[in-house]
Amino acid sequence: MSKRFIAIAGNIGSGKTTLTKLLSARYQWQPYYEVVNDNPYLADFYSDMRRWSLQLQIFFLSKRFQAHQEITRSSSSAIQDRSIYEDVHIFARTLFDSENMSTRDYQNYLQLYENMVQFLTPPDLVVYVHRSVDGLKERIRERGRHYEQDISDDYLARLNERYDEWISNYKIGKVLTVEADGLDWKHKGEDLEYICESIESSLEQPELFTTC
Numbered sequence: 001m002s003k004r005f006i007a008i009a010g011n012i013g014s015g016k017t018t019l020t021k022l023l024s025a026r027y028q029w030q031p032y033y034e035v036v037n038d039n040p041y042l043a044d045f046y047s048d049m050r051r052w053s054l055q056l057q058i059f060f061l062s063k064r065f066q067a068h069q070e071i072t073r074s075s076s077s078a079i080q081d082r083s084i085y086e087d088v089h090i091f092a093r094t095l096f097d098s099e100n101m102s103t104r105d106y107q108n109y110l111q112l113y114e115n116m117v118q119f120l121t122p123p124d125l126v127v128y129v130h131r132s133v134d135g136l137k138e139r140i141r142e143r144g145r146h147y148e149q150d151i152s153d154d155y156l157a158r159l160n161e162r163y164d165e166w167i168s169n170y171k172i173g174k175v176l177t178v179e180a181d182g183l184d185w186k187h188k189g190e191d192l193e194y195i196c197e198s199i200e201s202s203l204e205q206p207e208l209f210t211t212c
Contacts, residue, residue, distance in 0.1 A: 004029065004077035004203070005121075009086055009167075010129035010180075011159050012151065013136040013143070018186050019129065019195065020081040026196065030078040032067040035060075036145075043147040049100040057092050057101075057109060065116050072121050083126065088113045089166040094158050122173040125202055127195075130164075133157050135181045176202045 006029065010016040017033060024031035036042065041059055045052040064084040071078040092109055095101040101109075131139070133156045140148050167175055176198055185192040 002077075003075060004079075004125075005071055005123045006077075006079045006199070007083040007123040007126045008079065008081055008129065009083055009126050009163070011131065011136055011156060011163060012148065013139040013156075014129040014131050015139060015180060015183075015185070016129050017081050019127075020079050022185060022192055023196070023199075024079050026192075027077065027079075030071075030074065030076050032071065032078060032080040034081045035063050046147045046151065049095065049098075053092075053095045053101040054105040054109065057087060057095070058112075060087050060091075061109075061113060061116070065120075068120050080123070083123065084113075084117065084120065085166070085170075086163075090159055090162045094155075094162050098155075098158065125174045125176060125199065126167075126170065127199060128163065128167050128175060128177045129180050130160070130177060131180045133160065136160075174202055 004027075006023070008016040008020050008023075020031055020033065023029065039056075039059065041052050041056040045056045061084065064080075064082070064087055067080060068084055071080065088110065092101065092106065092113075096103070096106040133153050136156050137153065140151065167177065178195060178198065183191045183194070185195055
């Protein structure tokens with residue numbers, strides 16, 4: 001039980017990447033980040049979702065599967081910035097529901113996911129970082145990625161709905177939901193302490209946590 005596998009889940013702009021970085025440094029966990037800057041499809045996707053939805057989702061699914069396998073094989077504790085489960089239950093589902101992914105593509109994508117996920121061991125804990133749409137938009141503006149600035153409130157709201165639905169039906173491991181509006185773990189040490197205490201109390205044998 002000395003090895004930990006934590007997944008940080010959350011919408012675009014929720015603060016999960018920053019939290020992943022901070023927790024990795026604090027507990028000396030190996031971080032696995034979402035591929036954003038080197039993603040060859042992301043900018044195209046935001047300009048034409050229907051055209052690039054399948055390519056983007058396949059890219060993310062492949063990278064997430066690779067990282068998940070590496071975490072499972074390793075003897076070291078790890079923390080992952082977004083899980084493979086979110087790719088399917090949140091993003092692909094939302095694209096399909098909004099008619100930005102065809103039925104044919106969606107069904108093929110689901111079959112690929114089902115074949116892959118049976119080889120994976122779930123995380124010990126999923127930390128779900130929830131923010132309101134206004135909170136997400138504020139953080140998206142602050143980080144300044146040009147291709148994210150035109151993301152609609154409706155799209156973010158749809159993703160939030162899918163996240164809430166997924167978390168309420170998640171049965172393969174433990175979940176910690178963090179209501180993040182009003183929290184700033186990047187600049188406020190007490191907010192980070194609150195998150196750490198919540199995570200430690202959610203897992204067995206908290207005495208095995210190592211901090212630096």
